[in-house]
Amino acid sequence: MNRTTLSLIAAATALAAVTGFASLKSPGSSGGSVSATAARLPVERTSLLCPQPSTSDIADTAYTSYTPVVEGVSGSGKAQLQAAAEESAEGSGAADGKKSGAKSAKPVVQPKEPGKPASGDASGADAPALVGLASGKFAPGWTVQETTEVAAGAGRGLLGTNCTAPDTEFWFPGVSTAAQRTDYVHLTNPDDAAAVVDIDLYGKDGTLKSTVADGITVQAHASEPILLNTLTGDPQADLTVHVKVRSGRVGAAVQALDAKTGGDWLAASADPSGSLVMPGIPKDATSVRLVAFAPGDTDADLKVRLASPSGTITPAGNETLHVKAGMTAAVDLGDVTRGEAGSLVLTPTGSSAPVVAALRVVRGKGAAQESAFIPATAPVGARATVVDNTAKGSTLAVTAPGEGATVKVTASAGSEGGKAVSKTFTIKGGTTQNVEAPVPSGLKGTYALTVETVSGGPVYASRMLSATQDGVPAFTIQNLPDDRGTVSVPDAEQDLSVLLEQ
Numbered sequence: 001m002n003r004t005t006l007s008l009i010a011a012a013t014a015l016a017a018v019t020g021f022a023s024l025k026s027p028g029s030s031g032g033s034v035s036a037t038a039a040r041l042p043v044e045r046t047s048l049l050c051p052q053p054s055t056s057d058i059a060d061t062a063y064t065s066y067t068p069v070v071e072g073v074s075g076s077g078k079a080q081l082q083a084a085a086e087e088s089a090e091g092s093g094a095a096d097g098k099k100s101g102a103k104s105a106k107p108v109v110q111p112k113e114p115g116k117p118a119s120g121d122a123s124g125a126d127a128p129a130l131v132g133l134a135s136g137k138f139a140p141g142w143t144v145q146e147t148t149e150v151a152a153g154a155g156r157g158l159l160g161t162n163c164t165a166p167d168t169e170f171w172f173p174g175v176s177t178a179a180q181r182t183d184y185v186h187l188t189n190p191d192d193a194a195a196v197v198d199i200d201l202y203g204k205d206g207t208l209k210s211t212v213a214d215g216i217t218v219q220a221h222a223s224e225p226i227l228l229n230t231l232t233g234d235p236q237a238d239l240t241v242h243v244k245v246r247s248g249r250v251g252a253a254v255q256a257l258d259a260k261t262g263g264d265w266l267a268a269s270a271d272p273s274g275s276l277v278m279p280g281i282p283k284d285a286t287s288v289r290l291v292a293f294a295p296g297d298t299d300a301d302l303k304v305r306l307a308s309p310s311g312t313i314t315p316a317g318n319e320t321l322h323v324k325a326g327m328t329a330a331v332d333l334g335d336v337t338r339g340e341a342g343s344l345v346l347t348p349t350g351s352s353a354p355v356v357a358a359l360r361v362v363r364g365k366g367a368a369q370e371s372a373f374i375p376a377t378a379p380v381g382a383r384a385t386v387v388d389n390t391a392k393g394s395t396l397a398v399t400a401p402g403e404g405a406t407v408k409v410t411a412s413a414g415s416e417g418g419k420a421v422s423k424t425f426t427i428k429g430g431t432t433q434n435v436e437a438p439v440p441s442g443l444k445g446t447y448a449l450t451v452e453t454v455s456g457g458p459v460y461a462s463r464m465l466s467a468t469q470d471g472v473p474a475f476t477i478q479n480l481p482d483d484r485g486t487v488s489v490p491d492a493e494q495d496l497s498v499l500l501e502q
Contacts, residue, residue: 040486042073042140049251050081050130050163051186051265052223053122053148056155061122061148063108064388066412066448067134068141069115070485077136080107081120081144081163083128084188084223114138117387117415117448129223131190132163140485143448145388145478151469154182155263157370158467160476161253162267162386165484166190168245170252170268173328174291174358174373175201177229178237180259185241187216188223188251195248199226202293203236206326218250225255238330240293240356261362261371264476269375272296274352276376278359279343279432280397280462280477281306281336286369287362288333290344292355294323300353306336307343307399312430321346323355341434343399343460346376363473372464372477379458380407381482385450386463391439395464396449398425399432403457409449411438416445427459451480 053061063081108130111118114137134142144163150156166188175183189195195218201208213231218224229235243252257263270276272295281288294300300323305312315336323329336342346357358375380398389411398407410422418440425435440447451461461480466473 038488038490041489042070043485043487044139045135046139046142047166047190048132048142048144048163049166049188049190050132050144050146051161051188051253051255052129052225053127053146054150055125056150056153057125058152059124059148059150061127061146062388063120063130064117064145064446065109065111066117066143066385066387067111067114067138068383068385068450070140073137073140075137077134077138079111079132079134079138079142081109081130081132082107084131084221085128111138115420116413117446119415119446129186129188131188131221141383141385141483143385143387143483145386147388147465147476154259155257157262157264157469157472158465158474158476159264160465160478161265162478164251164253166249166251168249170243171272171356172241172254172266173269173293173356174266174360175228175239175241175254175256176237177232177235177239179235182257183228184225184255185228185243186223186225186253186255187218189218189220189248190251191248192220193248194219195250196246197250198244198246199231200242200244201228201232202240202242202326202328203234204238204328208232208234238291238328240328256373258371261369262474264372266358266373267375267479269356269358270378272354272356274348274354276346276355276357277343277399277401277460278357278374278376279399279460279479280374280464281342281344281359281361282363282464282475283337283339283341283434284363285337285361286335286365288336289330289360290321290333290357291328291330291360292321292323292357293328294325294353294355296354297325298351298353299323299325300355301349302346302355303349305345307345307401307430307432308340309431309433320349341397341432343397343432345401363475368472370472370474372475374462374477375479377460377479378481380451380453380461380480383450383452383485384461384480384483385448386478386480387448388446388465389449389463390446391443393466394437395434395466396437396461397432397434398427398451398459398461400427400429400457400459402429404429405456405459406454407459408452408454409435409437411440412448412450414440414443414445414447418443418447424454429457
């Protein structure tokens with residue numbers, strides 16, 4: 001058997017390990033063409049990483065886990081979240097299923113069944129980063145939220161982030177090394193070997209020089225918070241951070257702490273693209289700042305539009321944005337929503353040079369201000385979920401920037417009681433709607449909201465959690481990209497010998 005055949009069999013075997021349904025037909029079997037279709041089947045294993053929530057002694061953090069009920073998934077499996085430095089007996093590092101050198105600990109969160117949220121909590125500055133693993137019926141669409149309340153100090157307010165899957169590349173437009181900001185890039189390594197990471201910073205004039213941002217080692221099952229202003233001696237208000245993993249993989253998120261407007265997490269932007277959507281600007285936003293970066297060799301010229309409840313409008317004085325290649329551009333949009341729900345849509349005016357982008361949003365005035373971020377996001381796709389919702393204080397925004405669409409929104413059972421409820425909404429093309437999302441009947445505790453695309457064009461969504469803390473309108477916003485709960489599996493009967501001939 002030649003080397004190419006061996007590679008194909010290895011690839012199919014790896015796919016089978018993920019889905020549990022793939023099989024390989026030998027080159028000598030009948031049938032000479034590759035199937036044009038592939039089934040989409042639920043994933044059987046997934047991992048999520050939650051960054052260290054806070055360095056404040058008065059921080060209170062809640063973790064919420066949820067998996068939607070999915071038809072056709074096996075009846076076994078489990079999900080759990082525990083400290084990054086601690087692994088369960090089911091860790092993947094050793095052939096016997098046990099990890100040498102790692103201590104076992106009680107999980108922070110361990111759901112009992114899909115369809116019902118499970119929660120855990122932590123307090124103080126010692127709460128660690130968490131590593132989560134879900135398998136079997138708990139894996140498809142698994143979502144975890146980390147929400148932290150900090151009553152006072154730099155970065156006070158409501159801080160929230162979706163725990164993320166490990167990857168090898170992340171873009172964060174909207175970070176800052178200005179005097180009033182303290183921004184950290186949190187890197188979490190879920191694997192058995194150390195990861196090596198490079199961090200590039202780009203400002204208004206291009207790359208910022210740094211001698212300590214390359215070759216950062218993140219030890220196995222560990223988390224490293226990297227203070228950005230230690231990487232450069234050139235303070236700037238608007239920067240873009242590019243995290244590149246040389247070896248291994250990590251989870252990455254930015255914690256932005258502002259001395260005047262509180263703090264929040266900045267999630268990674270969607271992959272560089274010529275068109276981007278940032279959904280769910282609060283209708284009472286007092287300040288919106290757009291930060292964009294063009295990572296390629298070509299300048300980007302973008303049309304800036306706001307999808308409002310009544311249609312798409314162009315912000316006066318900010319009709320377009322020019323982003324020079326390799327440089328970060330920023331513009332203040334003010335109170336662009338003017339009391340209505342809105343989403344920012346960027347499209348190319350000419351050539352579609354790829355960009356990444358994010359919004360920094362402020363609510364309140366004077367000393368009673370709070371800030372949060374909305375990075376560009378991927379569409380909802382087939383299904384997306386956000387957790388840690390409450391009967392009051394949750395706002396779901398859905399936008400259809402092109403063709404109109406119909407979406408189904410399901411409120412799960414409550415974490416402590418209640419029955420799931422669903423509603424269907426029609427979103428007109430070019431608009432954003434703060435939909436009246438359903439609430440579980442007999443709700444006790446928190447619940448999940450799952451958005452599914454029923455028909456029409458692509459839709460984008462975000463959820464805002466809000467609370468008033470000593471007169472400050474504290475809030476945090478999380479996007480709802482497709483949960484990637486299914487994977488394409490080749491036809492189990494296809495003949496891979498055809499590929500050998502191509």
